[in-house]
Amino acid sequence: MASQNKVFKALADPTRREILNMLRRKEMTAGELAKRFDMTKPSMSHHFSVLKGADLIVSRRDGQQIWYALNTTVVQDILTWALGLAHESGTQKVKLRTANNEI
Amino acid sequence: MASQNKVFKALADPTRREILNMLRRKEMTAGELAKRFDMTKPSMSHHFSVLKGADLIVSRRDGQQIWYALNTTVVQDILTWALGLAHESGTQKVKLRTANNEI
C-alpha cells in the first residue's frame, strides 16, 4: 500500500470518497468530475492530488484534458486491511471471491 | 454504518487504527491500551471517544476499569464499502466468506 496513512487520510474526506465512487465504472476527466461538485476547480484539483498521492487514482493526459481512473490495487489493500480486522487473525484464513469464484 | 463520515475520520489517525488492531483478538481496558502508546491518558481517552462515536468500538465499565472491544459490525460495513469500489457494481455480485465458508 502506497502509505497506509496517506490512503486513510485520503479516504477521510467525503468529497474524495465520492470522487472514487464516480470513478468506479469509468475513467473521467478532471473537468467532468469537477462539474458534479459545488466546489471550485482548484479545490477539486487539490482533492485529485491527495487521491493521487495515496495511489487511489491514476491519471493520464490526453490533449488538454487529464483523465483520472480508480486504482483498484489500493482498494484491494484496504479490503485486506479490513479483513484482517474483521476476522481474528491466526484462527481463520480468509478468501475473497466474486460470485463467479474469481479472485 | 454509524455515520460513514465518522467512521472514515476515525480511521484516518494511525493511533486509532493501532488501537483497533490491538482489540482484534481480545477486549482490553483503557489503561492497558494506554500503556502501550507513548501518549498521555487523556489523549488516549480522546481517541477512544472518537472510535466510540464512530461505533468502531464498544465499552463497558467493570469496577474502576472500562473495557473496550472491537465492534466488528462496523468493520463489516467498511468491507462492504470497499467491495463496492473494488468491483464495478452491476456486473458482479460478491460473496465474502472465511476458509470455512462462514459468512
Next chain:
DNA sequence: TACATAATTAGACAAATAACTAATTAAGTG
C-alpha cells in the same frame, strides 16, 4: 471519611486540512 487508582472532561494551543481567489502552465485554434 480520607486516600488511592482508573478514567474522563475541560480548556489551551500548534499543526494539519479544506476551501477560496489570483496567477500560471499546457494545449488547441483562428
Next chain:
DNA sequence: CACTTAATTAGTTATTTGTCTAATTATGTA
C-alpha cells in the same frame, strides 16, 4: 501570434484535529 479552454500551482484563511496539563468523576479500600 493572440486568444480560448483545461487544469494546476501559489498563497491566504477559517476550521478541524491531536496533543498537552489541570481538574473532575467514579470506584475501591483502610
